[in-house]
Amino acid sequence: MGSRRLAFVTLIVAVLVGAAALAGAPRVAAADVVVSMIATTLAVATPLTLGALSGVMCERAGVVNLGIEGMMLSSAFFGWAGALYASAAWGLPPGASLAFGVAMAIVSGGLLGLAHAALSVTFRVDQIIGGTVINLLAVGLTGFLNRQLFFERTGPFGGVVPRSPGVLPRLHLPGLADLPVVGRIFEQQPITLTAILLVVVAHLALFRTRWGLRVRAVGEHPRAAATVGIDVRRLRYESVILGGCLAGLGGAYFTLESVPSFEPLMTNGRGFIALAAMIFGNWTPTGAFAAALVFGAAQALQINLQLFRDQIPPSWSFLQHSSIVGLLPYLLTMLILTGVIGKTTPPAADGKPYDG
């Protein structure tokens, strides 16, 4: 990530955190607000990070994935439905039910990844269309199944939503979480921690392994890769399925880590913001993570203003209108996509079907 964009990320995050601290002053200690902002930022950036990693994986191999939103929405539903089913029908304990839910989310994301790979690699459908199809399919499918499974009297639960197994518990990272003041930052839920770990793993996989070198070769110049005996189609399938799994884990965040329920359309454009993060991060895992933190901080501001609602002085109360602060991530997306903050370069063969 270029120094200009890194400076931009730092600036925006600092401004947002500062705004929260100002709004909370003098009744809440600035340190508490800052720690709370950072902790919330890391948490709410999770689906963006995972969505952006999904995009990086697919596009580095040359397949544009516009279906991240749909993959996350589907996984949010199937993860939730899986956890409910495991808990209500099989009587598994909450922890096991949630773990099963996460697995379901990853699998359903991977299956949509497989579908996208089939459309774009085997059938060479326009990849923009393929991704859009997945988004539309996800909206219809999750809405329909949600009604059929949980709100129809003929459904498996007789029209009554069974008791939810809750959300994944916060993990207490030994040592780090015991630190004074900042310890709160390290008390995170498992998907959030996994996402941060996956940024490192994805970076190493793409830039330090043979597999990653080949994936990038396929995304830059597939024919050149083919002439040295690399199986372009196979690598594209692998990357897109992996991308689907990552988006799937991102979807699990919504219903198994953030709130214990499913709402139609609950991903709310986060899959598209993730794509903006991927672009801003110049198609690298670390860059995408940094960009996800910017969007996360914007959302964290909104949440923290709610959190400290009672302590905010009247002069700052306009910020509480969630619609104003809630617009921030979308405004940032537009700003970033204009390229004012510096141009980024996609993989050369991104979005081009390979027909050799």
Add this chain to the structure above:
Amino acid sequence: MTADLARDPEAHARPDEDRPASSTPSVPPPPSVPPPPPALEARAITRRCPGALANDAVNFVLREGEVHALLGENGAGKSTLMNILYGMVPPDSGEIWRSGRRVTLRSPSDAIALGIGMVHQHFMLIPGFTVAENVLLGAEITGRFGMLDPRRASAEVRALSERHGLPVDPDARVADLPVGIQQRVEILKALHRKAEVLILDEPTAVLTPQEVGELFTVLRGLKARGTSIVIISHKLKEVRAVADRITVMRAGRVVGETTPAEADEQRLATMMVGREVLLTADRSPAQPGDEVLRVRDLHVRDGQGLPAVRGVSFSVHAGEILGIAGVQGNGQTELAEVLSGLRRPTEGQISLAGRDVTTASPRALIDAGLSHIPEDRQRHGLVASYSVADNLALATWNRPPFAAHGVRDEKAVRARAEALVKTYDMRPPNPDALVANLSGGNQQKVIIARELDRPVTLLLASQPTRGVDVGSIEAIHRAIVAARDSGAAVLLVSAELDEILALSDRVAVMSRGEIAAILDASEATREQLGLLMAGARTTP
């Protein structure tokens, strides 16, 4: 025409010196040992492409340790045959034999495993990767868990390049390297995979004459080490300079096999085209008139905003041909785009017949007497999905005779097309044929017919014979000289030195966006031009 041969006398003076076990009479094999089987052999290879037979029962034999040229025009089926021998495309029928064993190639991996390497015409390199990454891609050096080892990779590639006398920095980014070095990387790629058979597809197309010389030295070195080499080309001079044997293809079939000693350029051209061809343009000395085009201190930026043309000045007079020589990518494309109104200069002045046309639109330039044969005929010269007749009316579609008062005159469009199709001998002779279905040479004829079918003040011809068969080159050259003789100023931009020397009255050499020198064509030599193209500022 024999300059190259003079420089490379050893090319065919001692063709078999490095091949102790070949069937050459001077070194007869011991009676008990049969001659080794061919390194690579194609037997009755047939491959159908939509609408044509790309390869029609082709037989091709590459002997152990020889340099074998595959000569033919564009579309003769050379590249198809080599792609089959490298496993890129499967043949419909026929057999492939490698050192006496019948083999099946399902993919390039199979070919690589059999010791067959290929250097493609359009380099198969990843610009953003380093030299080492490109050389090792697909055969990487890894530690545990498939982790790459950049240090060992660098050392390996450095050792490989030193062993074969192909110096290159393993850690340089390929995008930053000149084309000649990129080609070296391609050869190293094949050598790293232990290629014993090396196929080079049109390797000289993008090189300066000096780089061509270096490449041939490298190829002779590889041959000395026992590598068997196929070189695909349509350049007669080069083929004769480097090859031990020559196989000529035409229209998907092998028409004959010969050696440089047996066949001179004229004979090879006749084999390639199937009839007698005039290799040199017949022309009288120029009689320059008034200044027509005047370019002063022109600066142009390319699509990425980088300086492409940097302070170029020259002028072209009526009745003369100014050739602009240079290796592709030295600003000629951008210069031609500016002169034809497709791109705006950042600085400088252009005047055409005394009028300032620095920022004139293509339409205004056409009206001022510009005829333009663009470098990329598919993108800038033709509408492929239109008929020949419609394409012939494209430049002046809005004027009589093609239109009056904004209404198109179908009859006039058709009548004109029929006349031009006949004059320029276009195949098929049908004005309603879609341009997309024409061969490259015939597409070019459509453009030339259209551009010369009106009074020409300035003819701007960019790479007019690129991808055009030898037979059509003759006709195109004649048309350009005829335009000059009728009083047009001609600016010829070409990467083919032979073309520049055959047509130009004066030669300007472009290198890195600047004009290195403007020479009188009668005094310019290939060597001198080659050095200027490579960036030399003063001529030796």
